[in-house]
Amino acid sequence: MAETADRVDLGGSLRALRRRADLSQRELADLAGVPQATLARIESGRSGDVRFRTIERLVRAAGGRVAIGIPGAQASDHSCDRASDLAGEDRVPEVVPVPRVPHDGLRDEAGRRYPAHLDAWEVHGPRDWPGAWWAGWWNLPPQHWPRRLPAAAYELSRERRDRRRWGERIRREVTVRRVTDDGLPGTCRRFVAELPDGRLLGELRAHERNPRLLYGDLIDAGEREIVLDGVLVAGPYRLLGIGRRLVEALTVEMEQAGIRVAHAVADFGGVDLLLACGYRIDGRGHYAMRLDRSWLDPALLSGPAPA
Template sequence: MAEPTGPIEVGAALRALRRQADLSQRELARRSGVPKSTLARIEADPAADPKLRTVERLVRAAGGELAVGVRTADQRSTDGEPGDGELGAVTVLPFVPHDGRRDEGGRRYPAHLDVREVRTLKDWPGAWWGHWYVPPEQWPARVPERTYDLHRGRRDERRVRERARAVVSFRRVTEGVPDGCWRFVAQLPGGELVGELRAHERSEDLLLGEDLGDRREMVLDGVLVAPQLRFLGIGRRLLQLLGEGMDGAGIQTVRVVADIGGAGFLIACGYQVEAGRPTALRFDRRPASGG
């Protein structure tokens, strides 16, 4: 016999579905034709017993499908695979991560939003004055313990960044790369390139004009990260991979010339500023005159 399962938490399932569809209760009620008060009662009361037709309308309006079936042990084939009579694979939505939190009035936060802790003023969209230096006792508004973004564009951007942080992978590329040149990339599961580091080796013998026993050093050509995914640690990880590769190759020094923004990033990663003022030069090749 199949193992017994607990009752279906319809309210929690609807909240998870609304979160995936990025819909508020008001929006889902308008799409489904179910009164908002009915939807709020189903989500708030674990003991609520809504009609199957009502649940189906809500699920379909949120982009889901309601499937009902019975699983029995004799519907499995001899090799343990699902038989013809067993239900197919069902996509299980992750529940709302902040579902257990309540606001100061004891109310559940909107399921389709992303509630996060306010640790600094930058975490709170309402702190438009957060870039000023203002002592806490002089803040023009009270900073809440938790916050979320009502702006859908910012919400989507934040979710894209969170997903990318979890699934991005790194590797060194050797195909088509000349000897002495190094290339590391950061990619999403579909192969989309979101970060790249390029560097090349050079001989300190040629640089200093002395025979140092063929000592080599690395020159960092550049680190690029997709603008929408910056400040997630992708560039720092690429630099770490370069350092690990240098350790394996016996190379101890890496040099780089960077602008102000890039210099700050490299200093934060452990690089040191060297004395010197390189001169920027430019040469434009112009076409010969018609004569």
């Protein structure tokens, strides 16, 4: 736990630490051996001078540490070396502030904060509230809703919270780039989505074609088109928006290259992905084709009969 302001927001820091550790007030109080009422008063700002040992026990139980320093002060090289020698380390570790609880500004109907360790969000419509499954399935108008929508919703399941936070971290860390050093011709495009450690999460491939080969002289000689060969995202990382970012990267590349039209053949979830990225169903009889050699007559695979 660290603050750079003149006054430490103790309650906010403890709430942030509880969120990071995914602990309720009762769970943290039990781990630290502190009464829950004491923790509640500290977090609400209603507690006066709190004993240092109480704060230290709460912070350590939440997985943090208490650091004391002089913000903005620059020590001399000699003093830094001396401090490192005393600490038995090569250098003094940097103190990183804990990110604030993102929903700390939300309040329920009684004016209370939502539990810091949960994920809470504002409800603007049925899509924002998991309890409104009926509105999503039956498209009920508001006058027929069986329940009034709450001001906010939150996730109680720790498993789904972990999955949600993991997905948010992946979205923040993943980057999309065009690969230009893999020996592909200049008319081909390859984009990859990867994490900072180089782990490949998704890939898009596309190639240019000359529309005059299809339409003859009806098309301007300078016209170019892109054919989307495929978009692939690793199974655990689907539904995180990675495929959409890959398609959007290709769209930006088309804009920069002056290419106006792109074509694609898609099925199942790929249709929804491309529709979300601005594509439309052409309606001219495109089909996704597949061959499996097990379907063929073995006689066909043996080659032509000798003359």
